[in-house]
Amino acid sequence: MFDSKSRYGAITRLLHRSMAVLILWQFLKLGDRIADGEHWVGRTLVPWHISIGALLLVLVVLRMLWALGQRHRRPPHQGPGAPLVKGGHFLLYAGMLLMPLSGLLLMLGKGYGLKVFGVQLVARSGLETGWLAALGSLHAPLAWLLLALILGHVGAALFHHLVKDDDTLRRMAG
Numbered sequence: 001m002f003d004s005k006s007r008y009g010a011i012t013r014l015l016h017r018s019m020a021v022l023i024l025w026q027f028l029k030l031g032d033r034i035a036d037g038e039h040w041v042g043r044t045l046v047p048w049h050i051s052i053g054a055l056l057l058v059l060v061v062l063r064m065l066w067a068l069g070q071r072h073r074r075p076p077h078q079g080p081g082a083p084l085v086k087g088g089h090f091l092l093y094a095g096m097l098l099m100p101l102s103g104l105l106l107m108l109g110k111g112y113g114l115k116v117f118g119v120q121l122v123a124r125s126g127l128e129t130g131w132l133a134a135l136g137s138l139h140a141p142l143a144w145l146l147l148a149l150i151l152g153h154v155g156a157a158l159f160h161h162l163v164k165d166d167d168t169l170r171r172m173a174g
């Protein structure tokens with residue numbers, strides 16, 4: 001269940017795997033750019049964007065608390081590349097936190113209200129709040145930055161597995 005020096009434990013793996021799936025789902029929102037979202041993906045999966053985003057906000061907070069508790073148990077990162085790996089993981093956390101937060105600011109700033117899994121948490125006001133909407137407009141550029149980070153992260157994991165042939169991928173996914 002807990003992490004160890006040689007591998008990540010069940011809870012870390014479950015959080016990593018489920019959030020990876022949900023985050024990739026969130027990126028389907030980019031599909032709105034194709035035919036104004038009028039396609040199967042746009043009609044079935046993308047409408048869940050706000051609910052899944054809110055769920056991801058809860059999950060990332062739990063994951064950060066869990067990571068804090070496990071920080072002395074986790075597999076160590078050694079060698080000259082260690083600061084890069086730690087910095088990269090830090091930025092992935094920052095992205096996972098800022099995406100739902102900026103999404104919320106966008107919805108509230110535009111006065112759209114907030115409905116999560118069918119529950120109206122904030123009523124639609126129709127009133128725009130300039131500074132909230134301005135912060136919220138970072139949502140789309142941040143999404144592109146996070147996408148680039150994720151591609152680098154997955155590329156690094158595959159590089160370790162296929163080229164360096166070490167245990168990096170196995171200790172998280174194996």
Ligand code: HEM
Pocket residue numbers: 023026027028029030032033049050052053054056096099100101102103104106107139140141143
């Ligand atoms: C980890 C969580 C999230 C990810 C990865 C994510 C990702 C994205 C992406 C890739 C887009 C398309 C941007 C573009 O077309 O350039 C988008 C748009 C949007 N997202 Fe999110 N999102 C997340 C959470 C949320 C949340 C929680 C909300 C609202 C509460 C939200 C509201 C929106 C809205 C309203 C748009 C359309 C506005 C626009 O295109 O600028 N998102 N999101």
Ligand code: HEM
Pocket residue numbers: 012016019020023024067075077085089090092093095096150153154157168169170171172173
């Ligand atoms: C198929 C996609 C993915 C693969 C193959 C993958 C692979 C891995 C591997 C092998 C590690 C362990 C690295 C090490 O110990 O040095 C790891 C850790 C990590 N991954 Fe991924 N990953 C994927 C998707 C993602 C996504 C989408 C995110 C978040 C946006 C993410 C965030 C992290 C973080 C923050 C860590 C550090 C451990 C933790 O705090 O949970 N990963 N990943």
